[in-house]
Amino acid sequence: MFSLGARLTAKSAFRANQATMASIGVLLRRFSVVNPAIMRNIGISAHIDSGKTTFTERVLFYTGRINAIHEVRGSDNVGATMDSMELEREKGITIQSAATHTVWDNHHVNIIDTPGHVDFTIEVERALRVLDGGVLLLCAASGVQPQTLTVDKQMKRYDVPRIIFINKLDRMGADPFKCIKQVRDRLNINCAAVQIPMGTENGLKGIIDLIEMEAVYFDGDNGESVRRESIPDSFKEEADDKREELISCLAELNEEIEELYLMEEEIPKDLINSCIRENTINLKFAPVFMGSAYKNTGIQLALDGVVKYLPDPTEVVNQALDISTPEEKKVALEIDPKKPFVGLAFKLEENQFGQLTYLRVYQGTLKKGQFLYNSATGEKIKLSRMVRMHSNEMEDISEAGPGDICAMFGVECASGETFTTGSKLAMTSIHVPDPVMSLTIKPKDRNDLTKFLNALRRFEREDPTFVVAQNPESEEIIISGMGELHLFIYAERLRREYDIPVVVGNPTVNYRETVTEKYEFTYLHKKQSGGAGQYAKIMGYVEPNTEDITDPEADTSNLFIDATKGNNLPNEYIPAIEKAFYECCKKGPLTGYPVIGMKFVLTDGQVHVVDSSQMAFALATQGAFRESYSSGGGKILEPIMDVQVTVDADYQQGIMGGLMKRRGTMTDTKSQDGMFIVNADVPLATMFGYATELRGMTQGLGEFSMEYKNHAPVEEYEIQDIIEAYKKKQQEESDF
Incomplete structure (x- = not known):
């Protein structure tokens, strides 16, 4: 001692x-x-x-x-x-x-x-x-x-x-x-x-x-x-x-x-x-x-x-690509302070001073006040401030030599971009894994929307695995990332760093609607009480535009056919009927999602000398559409994903059981080098949270990928829940 x-x-x-x-x-x-x-x-x-x-x-x-x-x-x-x-x-x-x-x-x-x-x-x-x-x-x-x-x-x-x-x-x-x-x-x-x-x-x-x-x-x-x-x-x-x-x-x-x-x-x-x-x-x-x-x-x-x-x-041998040559020839970089500067921006942060860009110097010397070129954008910038980092503390420096790591302020760029003093060189890119999970996000207060969007753009610049997109149909903001914790951390940062409380949830599934039976219609739109009258009568039928809507190769487009004969329906009203049909297809009556695979055939009509107009025939088309839809076997379709899961062979039974619980149908299985690979058709609506479940079941070793395959009819017991969710969402949007 x-x-x-x-x-x-x-x-x-x-x-x-x-x-x-x-x-x-x-x-x-x-x-x-x-x-x-x-x-x-x-x-x-x-x-x-x-x-x-x-x-x-x-x-x-x-x-x-x-x-x-x-x-x-x-x-x-x-x-x-x-x-x-x-x-x-x-x-x-x-x-x-x-x-x-x-x-x-x-x-x-x-x-x-x-x-x-x-x-x-x-x-x-x-x-x-x-x-x-x-x-x-x-x-x-x-x-x-x-x-x-x-x-x-x-x-x-x-x-x-x-x-x-x-x-x-x-x-x-x-x-x-x-x-x-x-x-x-x-x-x-x-x-x-x-x-x-x-x-x-x-x-x-x-x-x-x-x-x-x-x-x-x-x-x-x-x-x-x-x-x-x-x-x-x-x-x-x-x-x-x-x-x-x-x-x-x-x-x-x-x-x-x-x-x-x-x-x-x-x-x-x-x-x-x-x-x-x-x-x-x-x-x-x-x-x-x-x-x-x-x-x-x-x-x-x-x-x-x-x-x-x-x-x-x-x-260490480091190489850059000469982007001035068609084949982007590889060029060896030298750890020489006198050579032209080449550096890689590998990480971004935003703080009270602006964007902080972490940089690895591969060749030459980086100096404060120097002019730099961004190889990706061609933009020329002046370096106004350089620092060395100690966690979140900064020490100002005036230059950094080859091999060193530093950070610079006042430089707008994306992660993985190369900076030089004029040479046409670019470092090889950083591998960015694909996001595995998505959530919807919106601010609780509509007044925070601009600040909210700016914050998301900042996070997206900082983190290449954090992806922000908008669903063009539901107009929801979708954030995608590497897992639940990843996305919830960003939601929490919005609250703490920007004082923006947010609401997160599962993304809306892009359902579709269609008809499954032929239905003949005769629809009269007539209004003759008060003001100018309206009169339009159309006849025809609707039917599926394809034999099997679930076939990935099927034509799911909507089709309008003018099959009128004679002079009962003047040509001047046909475009209004066609346009009204395609407008109706944009929002289905059940869920508000687009209608697909529907054929609308116009066979005849009738006009009034005074009260007929393009608006009257458009309204008649809307009425005929609703009537035909409800009587023509209107169906809700859900997206089906081709899911591939790769796990250690020891987890085979658990993985297959988990996919079956999610209404999955196995399409292929194989074993290879001690690994088990299964392909299954699974409704997208049931796949939310699967990344977390798979990690838990396989101790983090399982991997999966999925891509869209087709749309298929929703099970009968699911239909009412989907319709109710649509009504609830409409109410929330009107309250927001």
């Missing part, structure tokens, strides 16, 4: 080191262009609740960026530094990725803390697009989880080297070696531990460094004092076994290590470190670190790993 004096000495030494780190950071920020060789751009990614924000909080504390540790949903009502939004602190989750920068071992480290919830996956996507390396966090008890798989795909999509940190070793059921096996089996990553824990759960005492073969302890109130000693006898055997496993893994990647390993000779530590670095950068290996962020254990060693094993910007 340390004495009180020893602990105070250790604490003083840490504070002095923090002050040194902070002064280096001030120096680096003063001279905005940082040498790329001492730069690391990393993201912290994981499944939700794996401890990303807690990990980042410790990183900022140990590097001297902050002076005190605050917890996610902390009892001090402060909250973690990187969760700056009020909603994030309330819910204890990360909603928006947050950027910061710090210094460790004389290296400038840009960090982006990303959300773990699948609804905010675009935040991870665009962060990984611009980063050179990543830290993949795993929970020691839960191992590889659904969002871990998604993050792994994203890292592989952008060729991001990673170190792995197994967090929460203090948690009940922690088993880091089970996690490593899952990483190898489920993520297909060649990895090995470079550390092992001394105990787990409540018995966690420290970490054993398998390269230095030392026991590492983290003393002080916040684990700020790192102490290295000999490995305790009780852990020596396990340490030897795991070190041999590490060396065996590296021997497959390095001939020199392989030769020394087979000859049972001592392998130099420098050779081990250089082998790990080379193969991590080449995506052939991932070193595994361990600890507990909450218990302040192992974070400093992970920071050492970031500096030792992850690439600096000069070691």
Whole structure:
């Protein structure tokens, strides 16, 4: 045990080191262009609740960026530094990725803390697009989880080297070696531990460094004092076994290590470190670190790993597209401050100063007052203000060099657009997943409508997965996104940030109406009391325009046919009858939705010498339409979707049962590589909320897509509910 004096000495030494780190950071920020060789751009990614924000909080504390540790949903009502939004602190989750920068071992480290919830996956996507390396966090008890798989795909999509940190070793059921096996089996990553824990759960005492073969302890109130000693006898055997496993893994990647390993000779530590670095950068290996962020254990060693094993910007190949050539030839970018500037706007935010645009500098130097060109729009702008971000805090800078990440104000653009100083180059786009869920939204107070629409436009610019559209038939505003939480967060932000209470609900289904039987009509419209008289008589019939309205290839258009003979109905009235018929088809009598697949055949008519007019014949057509519709077997049709669900074969029965409950009809099933794929025809009205249900049934691993197939008659027991809903909606609109 340390004495009180020893602990105070250790604490003083840490504070002095923090002050040194902070002064280096001030120096680096003063001279905005940082040498790329001492730069690391990393993201912290994981499944939700794996401890990303807690990990980042410790990183900022140990590097001297902050002076005190605050917890996610902390009892001090402060909250973690990187969760700056009020909603994030309330819910204890990360909603928006947050950027910061710090210094460790004389290296400038840009960090982006990303959300773990699948609804905010675009935040991870665009962060990984611009980063050179990543830290993949795993929970020691839960191992590889659904969002871990998604993050792994994203890292592989952008060729991001990673170190792995197994967090929460203090948690009940922690088993880091089970996690490593899952990483190898489920993520297909060649990895090995470079550390092992001394105990787990409540018995966690420290970490054993398998390269230095030392026991590492983290003393002080916040684990700020790192102490290295000999490995305790009780852990020596396990340490030897795991070190041999590490060396065996590296021997497959390095001939020199392989030769020394087979000859049972001592392998130099420098050779081990250089082998790990080379193969991590080449995506052939991932070193595994361990600890507990909450218990302040192992974070400093992970920071050492970031500096030792992850690439600096000069070691990453970045390419742009030459948009001045028809084939958009790829052009390699150089980490050279003297080359023409090329940067990618990867994230947008709106605050009291205007639009804040996060930018990764890929080539050249970005300077305050510089003129930039937007490659997507061709627009020329002047850069008036530049900042470095520390969560929601800003530090003004005058320039940023190649490889760096900064932010700029006063620039109107969209996420994923490229800026240059004149060259016709554009960075490859960011992958944007398609929205999976939609809701209707409207302000409670009609007077807020303009402010409401402006806010939605802002959110849409910020988030490519948040889509705003208007249903042309119902005139509802539809917001689409990655899930319920995603959309409800935006609804809550409208209330908090703009003081606009809103009403959300399921979108109105675009029903259709039609006739199913032939009906002959003779309709007389006559008005001869008071004022000018009206007289119009028409005869004919209506019938379906197609044999099978449910056939996807069927002609569902409406058709007017003039089959009159003789002079009973003058030609001057025919256009008015035709126009009135098509107007009637725009709003069906039952639900107000369009009528489709209806043929209106006019066979005869009768006029009055004085009282007949185009208006009279239009009104007669409307009457004949209503009469024919009610007597011609008027039907409500609902949209049927071709739904495809892909899940692990273990969930087959549950998925099919769930689709049947939603009135689905299976059309095809197949098994492929351990996955089960089912296609079903399902009414759109029953598909609301399916994304959430599917995630719950499959632990987040299921995927589905759907596209419109056809319209089909609604079941008899559903008709009255649809009509009542239409009447209720009409009443609400009249009250709004």
